[in-house]
Each structure stands twice: as structure tokens, then as C-alpha cells.
Amino acid sequence: MSRFGLELPTIQNWSCHNCGGCCKQHGIYITDEEHDRIEKQNWTEQDGIPAGQPLFVRMGGLIGKRWWRLAHQPDGSCAFLDEKGLCRIHGKFGEEAKPLACRIYPYAFHPAGKKVVVSLRFSCPSVVKNLGRPVKQQSADLKGIARQIVPDNVTELPPPMVSPGTNVTWPDLQRFVAALDETLAGEDPVVIKLLRALAWMKLVEQSRFDKIEGGRLTEYLNLICTAAEEDVPTDLTELADTLGEPSRIGGAPFRLLVGHYARKDTYADETGLGERWRLLRNVLRFTRGTGEIPLVQDCFGPATFESLQGPFGPIPQDAEEIFTRYFRVKVRGMHFCGRAYYGIPLIEGFYSLVLVYPAVLWLARWLATGDGRDSLTTDDIAQALAIADHHHGYSPAFGTWGFRRRVRTLAQLGDIPRLCVYYSR
Ligand code: SF4
Known part of the structure; x- marks a missing residue:
């Protein structure tokens, strides 16, 4: 194996609290060797496996190497999850x-030049709430996992592009990442920090980097970050007045994006004609954006699209901390572009990442409204973030041309900062 350093998300804690959530919502893909090893464990009804419950679903490899996923019980739980959630x-x-x-989750390992950076999936409620041991104390375990999954050629993998056609070296790409992280750190409300990052990213999008590199790039980034800090007002009312409301034309792409985040994609049969018809009807209703919101998951109660548009009050302070940690872990862990995110360039990947913020607030409003409330709690936001991050970077739909076009449309309309401010009130 090539030598690489492992960079851990030192601002994050995590330990498994046996909620069993990951075993109810993720597809667990296994190799042929793992399949044979588990088969030899000789599972029977005496072990509590329900009668007639298959353990594996063959996914492919009719001719070459076979691969599988663990089968799910009728309620969507993994075949090996017991009644106590263990x-x-x-x-x-x-x-x-x-x-x-299962041993890797909720960690994710991504190439970053001479090092591998570690990120976490916020679909795990313990990650969202920062519960457990500091990740920096888990270095030995994480190195052990990295040895098993990081490919030999990891240090030779090229960096993601900054924007289509704009390539930089790994050290320069890390300069962008460090500047993003610095913008997102600090005590200001997360919406202000996101708007500052969007402001200087827009300048980066309009620039060329064939002559700006190394120390000069750092100077340039310092300059535009400082300018963004001075230019973006810290008063939300002033910001809302300056930016205006999100455009009507951007409403449908944003709702469709939120509709993707809201979905539950366990392994219920989604291939039947009835299920496809239901999905199509949901897409049409999210596109129209009026009347009752289709109940795509049990956790959401009845609400209308219109009921989520009014002010819900300020974001609770604890939720500010969750959002800040989320964005910093994703940025430092390179969990928003390149190999971790459908091969998408840095700037487009960052736009997608920022859209998680208004999408989560929209979902949190839905959770609150369904529960008969018109203001948000930290729990609403934590739950909404876990729902959304289940898909971000993992649902194949997010890497499709249609989904990417929605993100680009919202960016071109100037709606991303407007959506952030609109759903912060
Ligand atoms: S094998 Fe065990 S840890 Fe993995 S998903 Fe199934 S129940 Fe959960």
C-alpha cells in the first residue's frame, strides 16, 4: 500500500448508541467472500431469524465476480437486526x-493528495448530536479500517476540477478547502457564513487559475475572503431586503430537490407499476407546489406546501452549532465534490452542499407543522439533517444530469443565497 497520512475530523465526536437506524435504512453491499463467510456462520430460526427470511439478495456478477446485499425484513430492517434493534x-x-x-459506517474516507481525509455521514443521529468519543481518539481503529478499504494507488488519484476545465494541483485544491473551512468556522450565524462562502466562490468561478498558484493563490483567497466578509451584511433583515425572496421560477427545482431529500429509499418494492405511478404523482405534486404535501415518509405529518412558507422564527443556537459542524466536517473531509460526490467539480459540489441548508430547514418545518407547531426546535433540525444527509452523495439520483441541472439553475438564478436567508427566518 502506498503511504498516506490520515486526517481526522477533530471537531467531531462519535460512538455507536445502538439505535439501529443505520440497519433500517441503508443497503449493505457485500463481497462474495463476505457472503460466503456469513453463510458459513450457519444462521437458523434458532438464532431468531424469522422463518422464510432470505439473508442475501444477489446483485450482479452472473458471469464474473458475484456481489450481494444483505436482505431486508418486510419493515425495511436488515435481515440480521433483532427485535431489540441489535x-x-x-x-x-x-x-x-x-x-x-457496517464497520465503516458512519465514516467515509476520501483521497486528498498525499493524505486521506475522513468525513462522517450525518444520517447517523449520534453524529448529528456529536455524541460519543472524540474521533481523534479513534485514530488506531480508523487506520485499521483505512488499511482495508483505501486502494493502493490513492496518492496518485487526481484532484477534482475547481470548475469544468479548470484543473489545479492537490496542494492548491487544499488551499480552496482551507479557505472554505476558515469561512465556515467562527461564531456568526451559519447562514451568514454560507453567504460569504458563496460570494467568494462566485469570484473563483469567474477567474482563471493557470497563473495563480501556490502562495499567490493563498494571497488571492485571503483577499476575496476578506472582501466577502466585509460585503455580506450580518443583519438578516437587511440581507432579506437586499436579496429579495427566492424567484418563482426557482421554486419547482428547489421543491424537487427537497422531494429527493425527503424520500425513504429502503428496499421496499419500488419496481411495481403502482409504486412507479405513486412516485410520478409525487414528482408532479412537488413540481406544482400547492396543496397537501405527499407523505413520503412516516415521520412527516400532514402539511400543505403553503404552510411551510411563513416565518418560523430564528434558528435555535444548538442547531447553529450542528449546521456549522456539518458543513466543516463535509468540507474538510472532501465530502462534497470529486470522488465523494459523483465526480462533480469543487464549485458545483459546494453549491449542492449549501443547498442542504434550506432543504433541511424546509424538512424541519414540515416535521414541526406535521406535529402542530409553527416554530422549529433543535430536534426538528437534527432529524431533518439526518434524513437529508442519508442521500447527499449516496443516492444515485443526486449525480444525474437532471438533478445537477436543478442545482445549476438555482445557482444561475441567484436563488441559493435567497433560499438560505428565506428559510432562516
Ligand atoms: S449486518 Fe448487523 S450491523 Fe450490518 S446492517 Fe445488518 S444488523 Fe446492522
């Missing part, structure tokens, strides 16, 4: 016997 494989044979995918 893993039967872990209980009987220990942590090491579980599939690698």
Missing part, C-alpha cells in the same frame, strides 16, 4: 464478523 452477527460473533460496510 445486530445478530455482532451479538453472536463480535464486531469483526460484521460486513466491512
Whole structure:
């Protein structure tokens, strides 16, 4: 294996709290070797596996190497999850016997030149709430996992483009990442920090970097970051007046994007004609954006699209901390562009990442409204973030041409900062 350093998200804590959530919502893909190893564990009804419950679903490899996913119970839980929400494989044979995918979660490892950076998935509620041991104390475990999953040629992988056709070296790409992280750190409301980052990213999008590199790039980034800090007002009312409301034309792409985040994509049968018809009807209703919102997951109560548009009050302070940590972990962990995000360039990936903010606030408003409230709690936002981040970078739909076009449309309309401010009130 090539030598690489492992950079950990030192602002984050995490330990598993056995909520079983990940075992109910993720597809666990396993190799042929893992399949054979689990099969040899000889699971029977005496172990509590329900009668007639298949353990594996074959995914492919009719001719070459085979691969599989663990089967799901009718309620969407993994075949090995018991009634107490615990893993039967872990209980009987220990942590090491579980599939690698289960041992990696919620961590994610991404190439970053001579190092590999670690990020976390906020679909895990313990990650969202920062519960457990500091990640920096888990270095030995994470190095062990990295040795198993990081490919030999990781230090030779090229960096993502900054924008289409604009290539820079890894050290220069890290300069952009460091500048983003610095903009997102600090005590100001997260919406202000996101708007500053969007402001200087827009300048980067209009610039060429064939002659600006190394120390000169750092100077340039310092200059535009300072300008953005001075230019973006810190008063939300003033910002809302300056920017205006999100455009009507941007409403449909934004709702469709939120509709994707709201979906539950466990392994219920989504291939039948009835299910496809239901999905199509939901798409049409999210496009129209009036009347009742289709209930795409059990956690959402009845609400109309219109009811989510009024002011819901300021974002709770604890939620500000969650958002700041989320964006910094994703940025430092390179979890928004390149290999971690459908091969998308840095700037477009950052626009997508920023859109998580208004999307989460929209979902949080839906959770609150469905519960009969008209203001947001930290729990609403934490739950909405876990729902949204389940998909971000993982749902294949987010890497499609149609989804990317929606993000680009919102960027071109200037709606991304407007949406951030509009749903912050
Ligand atoms: S194998 Fe165990 S840890 Fe992995 S998803 Fe199934 S129940 Fe959860």
C-alpha cells in the first residue's frame, strides 16, 4: 500500500448508541467472500431469524465476480437486526464478523493528495448530536479500517476540477478547502457564513487559475475572503431586503430537490407499476407546489406546501452549532465534490452542499407543522439533517444530469443565497 497520512475530523465526536437506524435504512453491499463467510456462520430460526427470511439478495456478477446485499425484513430492517434493534452477527460473533460496510459506517474516507481525509455521514443521529468519543481518539481503529478499504494507488488519484476545465494541483485544491473551512468556522450565524462562502466562490468561478498558484493563490483567497466578509451584511433583515425572496421560477427545482431529500429509499418494492405511478404523482405534486404535501415518509405529518412558507422564527443556537459542524466536517473531509460526490467539480459540489441548508430547514418545518407547531426546535433540525444527509452523495439520483441541472439553475438564478436567508427566518 502506498503511504498516506490520515486526517481526522477533530471537531467531531462519535460512538455507536445502538439505535439501529443505520440497519433500517441503508443497503449493505457485500463481497462474495463476505457472503460466503456469513453463510458459513450457519444462521437458523434458532438464532431468531424469522422463518422464510432470505439473508442475501444477489446483485450482479452472473458471469464474473458475484456481489450481494444483505436482505431486508418486510419493515425495511436488515435481515440480521433483532427485535431489540441489535445486530445478530455482532451479538453472536463480535464486531469483526460484521460486513466491512457496517464497520465503516458512519465514516467515509476520501483521497486528498498525499493524505486521506475522513468525513462522517450525518444520517447517523449520534453524529448529528456529536455524541460519543472524540474521533481523534479513534485514530488506531480508523487506520485499521483505512488499511482495508483505501486502494493502493490513492496518492496518485487526481484532484477534482475547481470548475469544468479548470484543473489545479492537490496542494492548491487544499488551499480552496482551507479557505472554505476558515469561512465556515467562527461564531456568526451559519447562514451568514454560507453567504460569504458563496460570494467568494462566485469570484473563483469567474477567474482563471493557470497563473495563480501556490502562495499567490493563498494571497488571492485571503483577499476575496476578506472582501466577502466585509460585503455580506450580518443583519438578516437587511440581507432579506437586499436579496429579495427566492424567484418563482426557482421554486419547482428547489421543491424537487427537497422531494429527493425527503424520500425513504429502503428496499421496499419500488419496481411495481403502482409504486412507479405513486412516485410520478409525487414528482408532479412537488413540481406544482400547492396543496397537501405527499407523505413520503412516516415521520412527516400532514402539511400543505403553503404552510411551510411563513416565518418560523430564528434558528435555535444548538442547531447553529450542528449546521456549522456539518458543513466543516463535509468540507474538510472532501465530502462534497470529486470522488465523494459523483465526480462533480469543487464549485458545483459546494453549491449542492449549501443547498442542504434550506432543504433541511424546509424538512424541519414540515416535521414541526406535521406535529402542530409553527416554530422549529433543535430536534426538528437534527432529524431533518439526518434524513437529508442519508442521500447527499449516496443516492444515485443526486449525480444525474437532471438533478445537477436543478442545482445549476438555482445557482444561475441567484436563488441559493435567497433560499438560505428565506428559510432562516
Ligand atoms: S449486518 Fe448487523 S450491523 Fe450490518 S446492517 Fe445488518 S444488523 Fe446492522
